[in-house]
Every structure is written in structure tokens, then in C-alpha cells.
Amino acid sequence: GIANGAAALGLLCLARFLTGPRAGGRARVMRSGYLWLTLFFAILPVLAQGRTGQSVFLAGSMLLLLRRRPGVALLLVIPPIILIVTAFMGEISSFFIRGQQEAQLLGLSGRLILWQWAWSTFLDDPIFGAGFGVGSRAMFAGGTGGFGELISSVHNGFFEVLLSTGLIGDRKSV
Numbered sequence: 042g043i044a045n046g047a048a049a050l051g052l053l054c055l056a057r058f059l060t061g062p063r064a065g066g067r068a069r070v071m072r073s074g075y076l077w078l079t080l081f082f083a084i085l086p087v088l089a090q091g092r093t094g095q096s097v098f099l100a101g102s103m104l105l106l107l108r109r110r111p112g113v114a115l116l117l118v119i120p121p122i123i124l125i126v127t128a129f130m131g132e133i134s135s136f137f138i139r140g141q142q143e144a145q146l147l148g149l150s151g152r153l154i155l156w157q158w159a160w161s162t163f164l165d166d167p168i169f170g171a172g173f174g175v176g177s178r179a180m181f182a183g184g185t186g187g188f189g190e191l192i193s194s195v196h197n198g199f200f201e202v203l204l205s206t207g208l209i210g211d212r213k214s215v
Contacts, residue, residue, distance in 0.1 A: 044091020048098035051082030055102060059109040092137055152196050159200040169207045176204025 058075035062068040083102075086094030106114035126133060162180045163170075171179035177195045195201060 044086035044089040044094025045097065046094075047082045047085030047089070048091075048094040048101070051079050051085075051098050052101040052105065054078040054082060055105055056109075059105060090139075155195045156197055156200060159195045159197065159204055163200070163203045163207070167203075167207055168209050170203065170205050170210075173205050173210075176201055176206075180204055 054075045058072055058079055061072050061075065063072070083098055086098055103114065103119070106118055159177070159180060170176055177200075178193065180195070181192065195204070
């Protein structure tokens with residue numbers, strides 16, 4: 042969660058930096074503040090080891106730069122990234138794999154199976170769900186589906202809401 046939130050805030054700050062006014066003393070201070078905040082929020086997904094947050098920040102940054110400053114992106118940003126990725130591909134892949142098998146990483150560490158299970162559980166009661174805040178817990182109450190006793194979430198906010206409240210809402214709130 043920290044990595045994803047930081048990536049979103051970093052992209053917001055980067056967008057403000059790229060679109061903010063350039064003239065005037067106050068504008069320069071604001072832009073430099075947004076740049077420092079962007080750098081701060083870019084570091085947090087790395088420190089939190091959030092693969093999704095890192096990927097979202099990198100892809101979002103590329104899209105923002107290509108949209109707002111295509112010349113800068115094509116000349117000064119994309120070539121160094123390609124060189125860095127090429128030079129450190131082994132280190133980057135081992136960082137993202139984190140001791141898992143490659144098939145596990147491509148299967149999103151079992152999340153695809155969890156999401157299929159969550160979808161079929163949602164279809165059991167699509168209107169009201171299991172109750173506010175207990176959607177995935179209700180799903181796991183019948184067993185963990187081979188994921189172990191410590192799993193408590195389907196690792197997807199959209200499915201958490203659908204399992205908890207369904208399409209309309211909790212029976213108690215209707």
C-alpha cells in the first residue's frame with residue numbers, strides 16, 4: 042500500500058511540476074517543491090520493495106514525460122533508461138523476482154488464482170456481498186484454497202469491495 046500510494050503521489054507531483062507556471066519567484070519555488078516531492082515519492086516504492094508501485098511510477102512518469110515534454114523524454118530520459126535496464130538486467134530481474142520462481146512472478150505471486158476465486162465467490166452473492174469489511178475473510182472462512190493460514194486478503198481493492206458489499210451494498214445498510 043505504501044508503494045502504490047507513494048507512486049500515485051509522486052505522479053501527481055510530477056504532473057504539477059510539468060504543468061505548473063514557470064515565470065515568477067513563487068512559481069519557481071512551487072515547481073522546485075514539486076520536483077523534490079516527486080523525487081521523495083519516487084524513492085518510497087523502492088524502499089517499500091513494492092513492485093507494483095515501482096512499475097506504476099516508472100510507466101506513469103514515462104507517459105507524463107512523453108505527453109508534456111516529448112523531446113526531453115525521447116532524448117534525455119528514455120535512452121539512459123534503456124542503457125541502465127540493459128546493463129543491469131540481471132540485478133533488476135532478481136530484485137523483482139525476490140527469490141520466487143519466474144512462473145510465480147508471471148502468475149502475479151498467486152494473485153491470479155486468488156482473483157479467480159474472488160470472482161466466483163462474488164458471483165455467489167453479487168447483490169449484497171458478505172458484509173462490509175469482511176468480504177475476503179468470509180471467502181477464506183471455508184478454507185484458504187491452498188494459500189496457507191496466514192492469508193487474509195485477495196490483494197485487490199476492487200475485489201475486496203465487491204466481496205464485502207456486492208453491487209448494491211451490505212444487507213444491513215439497505
